[in-house]
Amino acid sequence: MALERTFSIIKPDATKRNLTGAIVKKFEDAGLRVVASKRIQMTLAQAQEFYGVHSERPFFGELCDFMISEPVVVQVLEGEGAIAKNREVMGATNPADAAAGTIRAEFAESVGENSVHGSDAPETAAIEIAYFFSGLELVG
Ligand code: CDP
Ligand code: MG
Numbered sequence: 620m621a622l623e624r625t626f627s628i629i630k631p632d633a634t635k636r637n638l639t640g641a642i643v644k645k646f647e648d649a650g651l652r653v654v655a656s657k658r659i660q661m662t663l664a665q666a667q668e669f670y671g672v673h674s675e676r677p678f679f680g681e682l683c684d685f686m687i688s689e690p691v692v693v694q695v696l697e698g699e700g701a702i703a704k705n706r707e708v709m710g711a712t713n714p715a716d717a718a719a720g721t722i723r724a725e726f727a728e729s730v731g732e733n734s735v736h737g738s739d740a741p742e743t744a745a746i747e748i749a750y751f752f753s754g755l756e757l758v759g
Contacts, residue, residue, distance in 0.1 A: 623701040624654065626747035628736035631689035632728050634658070639692055642735060645722050646696055649708045655695040655756050661687050669750065678731060685731060693751045702744055705737040 629642050643653060661669075666686040673679050696705055710721025714733060717724035727733035738744035748757070 620700040622697065622699060623741070623744070624695050624697045624748060625702045625705050625744045626736075626738045626751070627694045627696050627705060629692040629694070630732070630734055630736060631685060631687075631691060632732040633726060633734040634691060635689045636726075638726055638734065642722055642726065643694075645708050646705070649698075649704055651696040651698045651701055651705060651708070653694050654697045655752050656692060657751075657756075658690050658692050659751075660690045663687055669747070681731060695748055695752060695757065702738055702741060706739065709735050709737050 627646070629639050633639065633642060646653065663683060666683040667674070670679065670682055670686070673682065698704060708722060710717030710723035710727075712723070712733060713730040714723045714727035715730075717727065722735050723733050727735075738747050
């Protein structure tokens with residue numbers, strides 16, 4: 620398996636409840652290394668562009684409002700097969716369907732307020748990393 624990088628967001632429901640450290644521990648325990656990290660307040664325009672693929676879905680407005688409701692922590696995670704591994708550690712989108720021990724099973728409040736985002740493929744990982752981090756922030 621190849622060494623990969625993926626993009627992660629610790630979402631507002633989690634930062635608000637002071638769960639940043641608990642979530643990062645899940646990543647690290649799974650062998651994912653945090654190689655870049657910053658806490659930001661997303662703008663509405665950024666949230667709408669980031670989730671543009673979902674713009675026609677009924678939950679789009681609510682999702683964008685949620686993503687700007689509190690600061691988020693954006694991160695780049697590195698490891699063997701990092702994209703799939705992160706999705707595994709996150710658990711299913713709906714916490715009711717998430718496997719025991721996953722971040723969403725333990726921490727998510729609902730299908731919308733589900734604590735974490737993780738890239739779903741190498742192409743989206745590259746786009747999402749570049750959207751939030753400059754080359755100079757990614758030297759590690
Ligand atoms: O985040 P993930 O890739 O697992 O799911 P997605 O299908 O790409 O949806 C993106 C985000 O939209 C989810 O993480 C939820 O926050 C939100 N969502 C929602 O509010 N209601 C749904 N029925 C599906 C997704
Ligand atoms: Mg997705």
